[in-house]
Amino acid sequence: MTISLHDIDGEHSLTLDAGGLAADAAVVAAGHEPNGYFWEGLVRFAWPDLAERLDFDSEAGMFCAVGDSSDLARLKTAVESVITSPEAVHDIIARAQSSGFAFDD
Template sequence: MEPLKLIETNPGKYSLLLDAGTTSVDGLVEELGHEPGGYFWEGVAQLLVSTQAPGLEGRFSYDPEASMFCAYGQDRLALEQLATLMAAVANDADRMRELIELADAEGFEFDD
């Protein structure tokens, strides 16, 4: 799950967090023309859900900031699954490159 963190903010309420600018792929993201901030990572999450895990759609909400990605909700399992998907690209330059290429091919625009 690294570099993401899943915390229980209140009983039965969870937040999945990623401090923007702390991943091993940040340099690659910038090289490919994007700013690896919280809004970019929201786009990563949305693209991963839509292409790899459509069953997660609608099971949590997003609330990013420039310096932090945040997804939240009551469905801990859904957030854990999102964390697994995101960690795979946050820790692997080849996977991140493939995801950005997929976004370009499909006309998906990151909000960065």
């Protein structure tokens, strides 16, 4: 699977390999690049309360969130439902754009 929880020396992280996801076509159709920075923006917009408790270390090929293991487990469940659904991604992007949110991809 492309999304994974990690525990290395007591530091908890969640990573997502960007690219090759079912939702990529919806991201591209909306004029965005389906990279780690895009997914970080989507998380910040779609789950702001959760995102504010996390640190991010994303890059072009990978989304990465660092934080409490229970928060990351909740985020994993939420993100898994979105990366497999172009319709869900399209909906989140449309809501983000109408609210003036700017993705940094």
